[in-house]
Amino acid sequence: MGAIRLEKVKKTFGTLDVIPGVDLEINDGEFVVFVGPSGCGKSTLLRLIAGLEDVTDGKILIDGTDVANEAPAKRGLSMVFQSYALYPHMTVYNNIAFGLKMAGESKEVINEKVQSAAKILNLTDYLERRPGALSGGQRQRVAIGRAIVRNPAAFLFDEPLSNLDAALRVNMRLEITGLHQELKTTMIYVTHDQVEAMTMADKIVVLQAGRVEQVGKPMDLYSKPANKFVAGFIGSPKMNFLGGELAAKHTCHEIGVRPEHLAVSTESGEIAATVKIAEHLGAETYLHVVADEYGPMTVRATGEVPLGEHDKIFLTPEPDRIHRFDAQGLAVAAS
Amino acid sequence: MENKQTPLGYISFSVFAWIVGLLIFFPIFWMVLTSFKSELEAVSIPPSFISFDWTLENYAEVQERSNYFKFAMNSVILAVGSTLVGLVFAVTCAWAMAFNPTKRTKNALLWMLSTKMMPPVGVLVPIYLLFRDWGLLDTRFGLIMVLFLMNLPIMVWMLYTYFKEIPTDILEAARMDGATLPKEIIFVLLPMAVPGIASTMLLNVILAWNEAFWTLNLTTSDAAPLTAFIASYSSPEGLFWAKLSAASTLAVAPILVIGWFSQKQLVRGLTFGAVK
Ligand SMILES: Nc1ncnc2c1ncn2[C@@H]1O[C@H](COP(=O)(O)OP(=O)(O)O)[C@@H](O)[C@H]1O
Numbered sequence: 001m002g003a004i005r006l007e008k009v010k011k012t013f014g015t016l017d018v019i020p021g022v023d024l025e026i027n028d029g030e031f032v033v034f035v036g037p038s039g040c041g042k043s044t045l046l047r048l049i050a051g052l053e054d055v056t057d058g059k060i061l062i063d064g065t066d067v068a069n070e071a072p073a074k075r076g077l078s079m080v081f082q083s084y085a086l087y088p089h090m091t092v093y094n095n096i097a098f099g100l101k102m103a104g105e106s107k108e109v110i111n112e113k114v115q116s117a118a119k120i121l122n123l124t125d126y127l128e129r130r131p132g133a134l135s136g137g138q139r140q141r142v143a144i145g146r147a148i149v150r151n152p153a154a155f156l157f158d159e160p161l162s163n164l165d166a167a168l169r170v171n172m173r174l175e176i177t178g179l180h181q182e183l184k185t186t187m188i189y190v191t192h193d194q195v196e197a198m199t200m201a202d203k204i205v206v207l208q209a210g211r212v213e214q215v216g217k218p219m220d221l222y223s224k225p226a227n228k229f230v231a232g233f234i235g236s237p238k239m240n241f242l243g244g245e246l247a248a249k250h251t252c253h254e255i256g257v258r259p260e261h262l263a264v265s266t267e268s269g270e271i272a273a274t275v276k277i278a279e280h281l282g283a284e285t286y287l288h289v290v291a292d293e294y295g296p297m298t299v300r301a302t303g304e305v306p307l308g309e310h311d312k313i314f315l316t317p318e319p320d321r322i323h324r325f326d327a328q329g330l331a332v333a334a335s
Numbered sequence: 336m337e338n339k340q341t342p343l344g345y346i347s348f349s350v351f352a353w354i355v356g357l358l359i360f361f362p363i364f365w366m367v368l369t370s371f372k373s374e375l376e377a378v379s380i381p382p383s384f385i386s387f388d389w390t391l392e393n394y395a396e397v398q399e400r401s402n403y404f405k406f407a408m409n410s411v412i413l414a415v416g417s418t419l420v421g422l423v424f425a426v427t428c429a430w431a432m433a434f435n436p437t438k439r440t441k442n443a444l445l446w447m448l449s450t451k452m453m454p455p456v457g458v459l460v461p462i463y464l465l466f467r468d469w470g471l472l473d474t475r476f477g478l479i480m481v482l483f484l485m486n487l488p489i490m491v492w493m494l495y496t497y498f499k500e501i502p503t504d505i506l507e508a509a510r511m512d513g514a515t516l517p518k519e520i521i522f523v524l525l526p527m528a529v530p531g532i533a534s535t536m537l538l539n540v541i542l543a544w545n546e547a548f549w550t551l552n553l554t555t556s557d558a559a560p561l562t563a564f565i566a567s568y569s570s571p572e573g574l575f576w577a578k579l580s581a582a583s584t585l586a587v588a589p590i591l592v593i594g595w596f597s598q599k600q601l602v603r604g605l606t607f608g609a610v611k
């Protein structure tokens with residue numbers, strides 16, 4: 001079991017109010033991603049749950065018991081660190097076995113669990129090596145192995161893929177998702193990368209300056225962002241925000257249109273613009289344009305689009321894909 | 336590493352280094368040489384260099400007059416004992432300062448080091464009186480305490496700089512893995528800090544071995560180490576230079592050998608972790 005509930009969790013470092021007060025509900029077996037810009041308090045929140053930092057105030061309930069004042073080991077959670085944090089002086093086998101040894105398991109049980117974890121993670125051939133003799137991806141797997149053998153109530157990941165190169169990152173992303181499907185254990189995953197959040201999460205928690213901006217399923221955040229921050233943070237390239245005449249037409253302060261929800265025409269449309277840079281990716285084309293009245297915008301067109309610098313174009317937002325925001329940046333429900 | 340120095344700069348630097356090295360080495364060389372001279376030759380002017388009658392009589396006489404091994408044994412016990420006791424305190428102290436620092440950690444470290452700037456003579460009387468009243472005079476236990484306290488600031492500093500280089504993440508991982516604090520230190524921190532601990536211990540053994548102020552003032556015979564052994568050969572009159580040299584050579588020989596074989600560790604240790 002691994003249902004986690006945060007009640008008014010607060011954290012201050014000296015006078016720095018890093019987490020002003022977070023309430024959050026994480027269901028058993030859920031894959032939850034904390035996402036937000038660097039320095040917004042994701043790691044701090046995760047470390048509070050892990051017990052590596054003491055809460056300033058509030059409750060952390062794991063399966064109904066308040067563990068806010070318990071030592072990390074008593075909480076039954078495993079953590080995978082950004083730096084992997086493997087024990088450099090121990091073999092892979094002993095790295096994975098360390099937690100079991102600390103728990104006083106017998107040699108046979110330890111061996112059995114380490115071997116089966118190694119099998120799941122393709123580490124069987126490397127058990128006698130030291131971490132220094134492994135590649136980045138292998139080290140990552142050892143860190144995950146160390147986490148899974150203890151059969152935790154939940155896994156905590158702190159940007160586990162940010163030290164890997166792009167190709168490996170995609171692979172490991174799939175592996176971790178696969179692992180979750182197999183183990184069905186609660187996972188809390190911290191990242192600043194919204195693509196990881198969108199692709200992996202059952203539930204995304206968007207954080208900014210220690211505050212929860214929105215909680216929801218990936219597609220809900222994409223299609224119904226609660227405010228401008230979430231709208232701009234989720235989705236790539238970023239949403240375009242337009243004020244002026246168009247916003248007035250939709251009776252709001254500002255409208256948001258995702259680059260993929262703009263129709264491109266060379267003849268007519270609502271927004272007149274000039275192409276600055278066209279990025280041709282083959283399957284799609286990103287057009288960085290300057291709209292006459294609204295300034296820089298990004299357009300994502302499917303397929304190959306024969307446009308280049310200085311070309312005059314017209315853009316039209318898909319009517320039912322327009323997001324409306326008030327002066328405070330909060331989303332306004334469709335009228 | 337690429338050597339960007341000009342040949343001339345390189346040569347003059349080497350010459351300079353050799354001169355400094357020889358200057359530092361000369362007294363030791365002269366001491367060893369003198370220990371093989373007769374007492375008369377030892378004080379002859381001009382001093383004879385190589386062309387004298389080499390003799391072992393000083394060593395024979397030193398052996399006869401006092402029990403070298405008893406003194407040496409005391410030196411070993413004091414040096415190793417104070418180092419081991421110091422390590423227990425220094426490791427825990429450096430752990431706290433390196434991994435749970437506060438605003439005042441740096442000041443505390445500087446304050447600890449500043450105690451090393453006080454001349455020991457300043458506290459000789461109070462410590463002597465304490466030793467007398469507690470019956471610690473001329474006991475190994477008492478001297479181990481004094482030597483360990485004397486070197487504790489340096490041990491803490493050295494270990495602190497080494498621990499600083501160890502990522503906190505790894506200790507936190509051990510905490511998540513269920514390691515209690517002692518297990519975290521013994522199974523994770525110490526094995527990673529082996530080079531640092533080795534050079535800290537080495538330096539401390541050498542400092543304690545060579546310590547001559549407290550060992551001379553607080554011992555008479557039972558706990559007297561090699562420093563007292565040397566001192567017993569100096570006398571206000573008569574010829575004693577050759578015998579003193581022989582005794583000194585015997586006293587520094589063990590530590591010189593250890594130092595020779597552990598040069599690398601020592602250099603690392605003495606530069607306080609600045610050279611990696
Ligand atoms: N031990 C600490 N002492 C003081 N400030 C800290 C400490 N840990 C984190 N912070 C501050 O808290 C804020 C959030 O940090 P963090 O949780 O690491 O952000 P994130 O993981 O989202 O990038 C940052 O401004 C950081 O400087």
Ligand SMILES: [Mg+2]
Pocket residue numbers: 042043044159
């Ligand atoms: Mg972080």
